[in-house]
Amino acid sequence: MTSAVAKCSVFIATSLDGFISRTDGSIDWLDEANTRVPKGEDCGYEQFMSTVDALVMGRHTFELARSFGEWPYGHTPVFVLSSRVTSLPGDVPNTVRLSCEEPATLVAQLSAQNMKHLYIDGGVTIQRFLASALIDEVTITRIPILIGSGRPLFGPLSQDVRLEHISTHAFNFGFVQSKYRVIKAPNPLMQPTGHKRPAAD
Amino acid sequence: MTSAVAKCSVFIATSLDGFISRTDGSIDWLDEANTRVPKGEDCGYEQFMSTVDALVMGRHTFELARSFGEWPYGHTPVFVLSSRVTSLPGDVPNTVRLSCEEPATLVAQLSAQNMKHLYIDGGVTIQRFLASALIDEVTITRIPILIGSGRPLFGPLSQDVRLEHISTHAFNFGFVQSKYRVIKAPNPLMQPTGHKRPAAD
Numbered sequence: 148m149t150s151a152v153a154k155c156s157v158f159i160a161t162s163l164d165g166f167i168s169r170t171d172g173s174i175d176w177l178d179e180a181n182t183r184v185p186k187g188e189d190c191g192y193e194q195f196m197s198t199v200d201a202l203v204m205g206r207h208t209f210e211l212a213r214s215f216g217e218w219p220y221g222h223t224p225v226f227v228l229s230s231r232v233t234s235l236p237g238d239v240p241n242t243v244r245l246s247c248e249e250p251a252t253l254v255a256q257l258s259a260q261n262m263k264h265l266y267i268d269g270g271v272t273i274q275r276f277l278a279s280a281l282i283d284e285v286t287i288t289r290i291p292i293l294i295g296s297g298r299p300l301f302g303p304l305s306q307d308v309r310l311e312h313i314s315t316h317a318f319n320f321g322f323v324q325s326k327y328r329v330i331k332a333p334n335p336l337m338q339p340t341g342h343k344r345p346a347a348d
Numbered sequence: 349m350t351s352a353v354a355k356c357s358v359f360i361a362t363s364l365d366g367f368i369s370r371t372d373g374s375i376d377w378l379d380e381a382n383t384r385v386p387k388g389e390d391c392g393y394e395q396f397m398s399t400v401d402a403l404v405m406g407r408h409t410f411e412l413a414r415s416f417g418e419w420p421y422g423h424t425p426v427f428v429l430s431s432r433v434t435s436l437p438g439d440v441p442n443t444v445r446l447s448c449e450e451p452a453t454l455v456a457q458l459s460a461q462n463m464k465h466l467y468i469d470g471g472v473t474i475q476r477f478l479a480s481a482l483i484d485e486v487t488i489t490r491i492p493i494l495i496g497s498g499r500p501l502f503g504p505l506s507q508d509v510r511l512e513h514i515s516t517h518a519f520n521f522g523f524v525q526s527k528y529r530v531i532k533a534p535n536p537l538m539q540p541t542g543h544k545r546p547a548a549d
Contacts (some may be wrong), residue, residue, distance in 0.1 A: 160521040163488075163502070163511060164366065164500075165365065165366045165502075166503075167505065176508060199385050224366065238420065241485035246519060268360070277494070278387070287364075289526070291510065291511040291512065291513050291528055292508055292510050293478070293502055293505060293509040293511070294505070294508050295502075295503070295504045295506075295507075295508070295509075296503030296505075297367075300365075301364070301365035301366075301494055301496075303496045303497050304494060304495070304496030304497075305496075306496075307377060307491050307494065307495050307496070308496075309492065310364060310492040310494070310522075311522060312492050312495065312523075312524060313521035314516060314518070315516060315518040315524050317513060317515070317516040317526070321511075321512060321513035322513075322522075323513060323516050323526050325490070325518070325524050327364070327492055330440055332479065
């Protein structure tokens, strides 16, 4: 491979009980919490976005983003992962592409296009990338509310994922943002069963 | 009622994905993480315990505490909630009592005994007390690991529970501890359906 593998980051808000939206996809609780955020405070989002070469998201997150009215991602390329949808609506920005690739394949493709930093968004997509050991960094902003049920940020894993805490900031409006680096274990699917176990990177 | 209602607090560690133990109850991941904690650092546990008049826990947590070898709660009274178990093993400390009361009834009973601060422990018990709007304060220490599945700290709720962030401390060994005050909504079970809605306290 001629290019380094792109760094994959998560930057997301959850309820204190770990949900990114209610079961029906609504984020009314987050919108309500955001009314308490001072004007001009974006909890580091713009700074993060300025380092991102492309977004990768599932169809649910894409539909949510479309519902915002104004397209929220400017000129940043967006890759919508879907194995079911075969075409995008005609009115989406031309920065949006559909992909049916597996996470590792897509990351390899985008890395080959010299992309260095991918923003992985949406619960199912994040879980798939985590399960494929592709996530490098996770920034979670905890909203001080329990919603009881909904779409969880995290899901089942075939093995534990260890993280290294990088930083935490508690905002005075009650949000707590923590940034972690994922400690990459050797991919068990790529491990020989014998003695030649590859070292973790 | 002659006594003020006892304050009920949660003080617990969870994985980053919100589990307090694996599905089989094991906390090997927490024990492993604790090996990185410097000697003498207890993340505020002793200070917290010094303010506690009694513990309330479910049978699972009780069995876990018994398995530690040395009984971990000293002379502090412990109430084990169980609707199924009718007697305790003979070798438990005489500070331990079995209770089949509903959370609100038990809190009222202990408050009448002049207890001011109860430590509510164990996933199911915490969830029952939260659902009954009895929890006042929650301290969560997040361990930087995803375990994928297990016994969750939080569970389904009949309505959102809002919290006020009090403080957060990030330890240099990667644990992040946040303390929240529960904002008590009027208990819907106690609300008249008409216009005489009681004010929140």
